[in-house]
Amino acid sequence: MNNNLKKINIYAIYLGAIILILPLIAFFINAFSFRWFYPQVIPKELSLQAWVRLKLIPKPGQRTFEGFIELWASNPAVIKALLNSLSIGFLVTIVSIIIALPAARVLGLLNFRFKKLIIFIMVSPTILPPIAFVLGLNINFISWGFSGNYFGVCLVHLVPIMPYVVLTMTGIFANYNPDFEHQARTLGANKTRTFLLITLPAIAPGMVVAALFAFLVSWSQYLLTFLIGAGKVMTLPLLVFSTASSGNPALTAAISIIFIFPAILILFFTSKFVSGESGATSGFGKI
Amino acid sequence: MGGERLKIILSLTPPLLIIFTLFFGGIFYGFLQSLGYQPAIGKYEINFSAYYNVMFSERYAKLFWTGLGLNLWVSFASTFLAAVFALFGALAIRKTFFAKTICNFIYSLNLPMPHLVVAVGIIFVFSQSGLLARFASQIGLIGSPGDFPVLVKDKYGLGIILAYIWKEAAFFFIILMSVLQSLGENFEELAQSLGANRWQRFRYVILPLVMPNLFSASIIVFAFSFGAYEVPALLGVIYPQMLPVMAFEFFLNPDLNARSEGMALSIIIAIIVMILVVFYFWLTQAKIRKD
Numbered sequence: 370m371n372n373n374l375k376k377i378n379i380y381a382i383y384l385g386a387i388i389l390i391l392p393l394i395a396f397f398i399n400a401f402s403f404r405w406f407y408p409q410v411i412p413k414e415l416s417l418q419a420w421v422r423l424k425l426i427p428k429p430g431q432r433t434f435e436g437f438i439e440l441w442a443s444n445p446a447v448i449k450a451l452l453n454s455l456s457i458g459f460l461v462t463i464v465s466i467i468i469a470l471p472a473a474r475v476l477g478l479l480n481f482r483f484k485k486l487i488i489f490i491m492v493s494p495t496i497l498p499p500i501a502f503v504l505g506l507n508i509n510f511i512s513w514g515f516s517g518n519y520f521g522v523c524l525v526h527l528v529p530i531m532p533y534v535v536l537t538m539t540g541i542f543a544n545y546n547p548d549f550e551h552q553a554r555t556l557g558a559n560k561t562r563t564f565l566l567i568t569l570p571a572i573a574p575g576m577v578v579a580a581l582f583a584f585l586v587s588w589s590q591y592l593l594t595f596l597i598g599a600g601k602v603m604t605l606p607l608l609v610f611s612t613a614s615s616g617n618p619a620l621t622a623a624i625s626i627i628f629i630f631p632a633i634l635i636l637f638f639t640s641k642f643v644s645g646e647s648g649a650t651s652g653f654g655k656i
Numbered sequence: 657m658g659g660e661r662l663k664i665i666l667s668l669t670p671p672l673l674i675i676f677t678l679f680f681g682g683i684f685y686g687f688l689q690s691l692g693y694q695p696a697i698g699k700y701e702i703n704f705s706a707y708y709n710v711m712f713s714e715r716y717a718k719l720f721w722t723g724l725g726l727n728l729w730v731s732f733a734s735t736f737l738a739a740v741f742a743l744f745g746a747l748a749i750r751k752t753f754f755a756k757t758i759c760n761f762i763y764s765l766n767l768p769m770p771h772l773v774v775a776v777g778i779i780f781v782f783s784q785s786g787l788l789a790r791f792a793s794q795i796g797l798i799g800s801p802g803d804f805p806v807l808v809k810d811k812y813g814l815g816i817i818l819a820y821i822w823k824e825a826a827f828f829f830i831i832l833m834s835v836l837q838s839l840g841e842n843f844e845e846l847a848q849s850l851g852a853n854r855w856q857r858f859r860y861v862i863l864p865l866v867m868p869n870l871f872s873a874s875i876i877v878f879a880f881s882f883g884a885y886e887v888p889a890l891l892g893v894i895y896p897q898m899l900p901v902m903a904f905e906f907f908l909n910p911d912l913n914a915r916s917e918g919m920a921l922s923i924i925i926a927i928i929v930m931i932l933v934v935f936y937f938w939l940t941q942a943k944i945r946k947d
Contacts, residue, residue: 378748383755385745386762392777392822393765395787399780407785407801408793468674471667481664491671494679495876496933498883500900501926502679504907504919505686508696528678531671589770592885592904606772613776613890622780625773632768 396629399622419619423447425627447608447624454588454604457519461526462583466576468527469534476535477542488539495532499592502528507596517599525597526590530583537582541575581635588631683926690919697912706916710924716917722896730813730888730898731881734820735874741821742828743870746836747862760833766826771819775890778819782807808891815891816898824877828870835869836862868940875936879929899925 398405400419402412420426424445427436441448476488494502506525507516515521549571553563591606598607605628612621691702710716745763749756766774781787789804798804808815847861881887888898897905899921906918 375751378751379753382745382748382753382759385741386759389766389822389825390762391781391787392774395777395780398787408790410787410790410794468670472671475664475667479660479664481661487668487672490675494675496879497683497926497929498879498900498922500883500885500903500922501929502682502686504682504903504922505684505689506678506682508689509681509685525678527674531674535671585768589772591770591772606770609772609776610886610890613772613779618780621776625776629769629773632770633765636764636768 396622396625399618400626403619405619419623423620423623425623446603447605447627450603450605450608451627453519453602454606457523457526457594457602457604458584458587461523461530461587462580464523465527465530465534465583466538466580469531469538469579473535473538474542476539477545478547488536491535492532494528499529503593503596510597516597517601519602522594522598522602522604525593526587529590529593530586533586534579534583537575537579538572541572541579545571578639581639585632585635683923686919687923690916690923692916694912694916706920707924710917710920719895719897719902720899720921723899723902726813726896727882727899730816730820731878734817734824734881735878737817738821738824738877739828739870739874742825742832743866745825746829746832747858749833750836763829764826766823767830769823769826771823771884772886772890774823775819775887778815778822778891779808782815782818784808809893811893811896813888813892813896813898816888819887819891820877820881824881827877828873831869831873832866835866839865872936872940875933879932882929882932883925 398412401415401417403416403418404414405412417426421428424440424443425447426432427440431440472491476484503525510516510521510525515524549567550563553567554560558566589606590604591610594602594604595607595610598604605624609621609624609628612624690706691704692699692706693702710720749759749763779786783789784801784804784806786804786808789798789801792798792804807818843861843865844857847857852860883900885900885904888901889904892898892901903918903921903925906914906921909915909918
């Protein structure tokens with residue numbers, strides 16, 4: 370009796386896993402078949418046409434190394450959006466870590482008045498929806514000249530990212546012992562050497578996780594980029610959204626696959642660190 | 657001592673500056689605009705007419721109240737269902753079985769997936785010519801795509817709810833797995849040795865233990881789904897429309913007067929979320945005091 374029940378449980382888990390993975394399967398079928406008509410479950414023929422139309426794979430006959438290079442060098446829309454997404458993500462991540470590092474250290478190691486209030490202010494962007502601030506900010510950015518350019522988009526991405534980076538790194542510093550730094554200093558190491566040889570190795574694992582989360586939050590930002598970028602800064606989520614609205618499933622699926630690839634990669638590398646205890650995990654809910 | 661204070665202030669200023677100027681500044685300026693203060697089009701008076709228009713004028717009242725209803729329904733339904741699915745998934749998946757690691761990975765797979773992609777995936781699977789409709793047609797359940805129920809772009813927000821369940825169940829799952837892992841099985845074994853059956857062990861042992869984490873995760877999910885734009889924009893209909901989409905469309909309206917109404921809506925969304933969060937903190941604080 371007990372054994373049977375367990376089997377049913379296991380089948381339920383398998384069923385759940387299959388249901389959960391259905392969208393992903395649909396992405397791949399759509400992306401690699403151009404005429405996938407109802408009611409076919411499995412497409413009659415595989416095709417790279419979606420990728421050719423997106424100018425990611427050259428036409429048949431030109432699929433040599435030079436063919437690929439030439440095509441990509443012609444700067445197709447997807448490559449442009451991909452480069453924008455990547456560079457904005459990297460830049461914003463690095464800046465947010467540099468800004469958050471001293472703040473997190475102070476918040477993690479020291480006790481002072483108003484500390485709780487300051488933490489509350491820091492995390493408030495994670496609670497309130499982005500639409501609450503971005504409409505007003507948009508007007509400000511227009512008058513400051515930040516609207517419709519790369520710099521403005523980077524700046525606005527800092528808002529949803531900052532709280533997670535500060536929170537995650539505060540958690541790291543709360544378990545960090547600064548006495549090692551004092552020892553290094555008394556032994557004659559200067560500030561830079563102490564930071565590079567003592568502090569950095571100790572906080573590096575947590576910092577990498579914080580950085581990956583920051584990147585992912587920036588990577589999946591739609592509304593903020595759309596409004597502040599004013600259509601002039603194209604990133605992958607914007608491309609996915611506009612293609613999905615125009616309703617070509619094959620093209621949408623192909624761009625989506627490029628869009629989700631880093632996300633899955635990051636999950637793969639961080640699954641060890643991801644747990645309900647980490648402040649960063651709550652960031653996942655917002656992506 | 658003075659040096660330390662300076663250090664604290666200097667370290668905290670940059671991130672606080674970003675939060676204050678961009679985040680609170682944005683909210684404040686949005687609030688000003690919602691009161692009708694729009695120097696760009698030469699309007700300097702301050703009044704609550706945008707709020708009144710959105711909520712009570714003949715033109716928008718119906719749109720607003722149905723939208724608010726849809727918002728509450730979508731957020732409650734998706735938060736509750738995602739939490740329930742994740743709870744059963746997490747409880748079942750603790751035991752060892754064949755391909756456990758793969759299942760674990762699949763169950764967390766939607767975690768880093770952007771909401772936008774999940775919404776597109778829901779279209780691919782649940783639309784009338786989607787994967788499920790094709791399966792149904794293969795086994796003879798339906799004939800033409802029109803026979804398949806409208807689950808995406810429907811007026812009950814079912815597609816939106818499905819997308820949020822897909823995405824947030826993974827979030828709940830991760831949180832529950834780590835709570836259950838840290839608890840171990842001692843409590844359950846103890847309850848079992850005292851004669852508790854499966855239901856009793858679930859109801860009186862596991863549920864109270866995971867409830868605090870489940871509840872705080874629910875608040876995050878509820879607040880997010882209440883104010884998010886992408887999913888309802890892709891999977892919703894024009895009427896009834898969820899509030900964030902409505903706010904955004906007001907804002908993009910070429911009529912600059914509609915801008916105040918858009919801002920008013922976004923402020924209303926923020927206030928509702930804020931009330932909810934305050935209520936949550938009050939609830940947990942009251943519980944701590946009681947314990």
